[in-house]
Amino acid sequence: MEATINRPGPATSAQPEGPRDERELEDGVQGEDPGERAGPIHADPSAPRVWLVPTPVGNLGDLTFRAVEVLRGADAVACEDTRHTGALLAHLGIRRPLVRLDAHTMHRAAQVLERHPRLAYVSDAGTPGISDPGAELVRAAVQADIPVEVLPGATAFVPALVLSGLPSARFTFEGFLPRTGRERRERLAAIAARAETTALYESPHRLGATLSELAEVCGPERAASVTRELSKRFEETARGSLSDLAARFAGGVRGEIVVVVSGRPAGDLLPGEVETDHAALARAWAAEGRSAREIRALLIAQGLRKNDAYALALQVTQPPGSSPTPEAFS
Incomplete structure (x- = not known):
């Protein structure tokens, strides 16, 4: 079904309200400095x-x-x-x-x-x-x-990001994913792992397969949206889990597509990922004779929050029954 392009309406002969002063007539905006308004064609x-x-x-x-x-x-x-x-x-x-x-x-x-x-x-x-x-x-x-x-103007992924209803204060724009190969797998894994929202473009005939792959690497319940035919007659935004969207668009769809995927929730494990036992790691490093400072740095590198890494490093390096002392990190 072909979308109809909506054209702007005809000009009207009604006269707009007059400017409030001569400067508004000259500059277009009252109080604007003419030197601050860049014209489309420059002086030369x-x-x-x-x-x-x-x-x-x-x-x-x-x-x-x-x-x-x-x-x-x-x-x-x-x-x-x-x-x-x-x-x-x-x-x-x-x-x-x-x-x-x-x-x-x-x-x-x-x-x-x-x-x-x-x-x-x-x-x-x-x-x-x-x-x-x-x-x-x-x-x-x-x-x-x-x-x-x-020039500022139309683009597809920004409206789709806002329409998704997902967090948009921080996001990554992926453009089009590679069609096959290692680079595609790496990009999909990066989408699954990152904490911020991701927006990407996809072609209509590959949409179902891409949503299925995203569901596989991110987990089937990860929230997402699919926006197609932006600003056209048949504009549509579908929101739901990746598994639901993959099923909905498995048969293909027409139009230009923007997919938006929510970020990885804090503490969530990806499919096949094993939860890290930070306490066991810290005890093993302490048994090797590593300092509290070294253990804290290693725990942070493993994804543990700084305060938790600090407390755990003190716990495994201080004698039993003693009070934790910050001097262990000096």
Whole structure:
């Protein structure tokens, strides 16, 4: 089922309320310092510059006014797919030269920058440089000493992270996981072990398999969410355990996918993991003649909290019946 892109409504002829003073008319925001507001095209219109321009992930109304101005003012627009971007520019009434710069042609970035010194770059959707070749273009511009601006705008993983309802103060963005091999296994293990929330992209036909693998390494009850078709007519966010989501999406799904996985709860063991007997380790290290300071450091390295490691190191290194003394760590 194809999602419909919602287009912004037609302009209205109603006149907005007038500005409260001349400065608001000039600057757009009352009290704003004109020098603090960066315009899309700088004072020297001929100066080389690269703009990374976010494009909507679905709803064309999410394109910013500044993005439209930059696209209109650039010498050329570089993109992953000239047909896709050409349709967007046609909808906006913008006619600019289009240059293909994708993963297979990004090696030509230096020549493109030389030919089009004021270059706007867009990906197929979202913010360039996030899981696409835009990052390579930035490196090429930096090496050529060309200023780069990244416009704020649409991206998929941030709305999906918020929609998940999972903790978002600290999170890791994984992008797309490797399809197979050791690197994929290592990345999955890292997701399972980390304490913060993880967001990642996945293709529709691999979603079920990835959720099953995540359930295997994280544990079937780990909380997660799947968001697809952000800002489109059939936008959906499904929340639940990894095992429930794996079963729900086992048959495949359409649309662009963001998976969000909660962090590892404190004290939880991963599947196949054996709980560490810190007390036994501490006694063995004490029998070897290690100092309280050494034992505390080793316990902390094993994942024990600092206060608990401190108390246990004192307990195993002091004579029975004596009062623990902090001098053991001096």
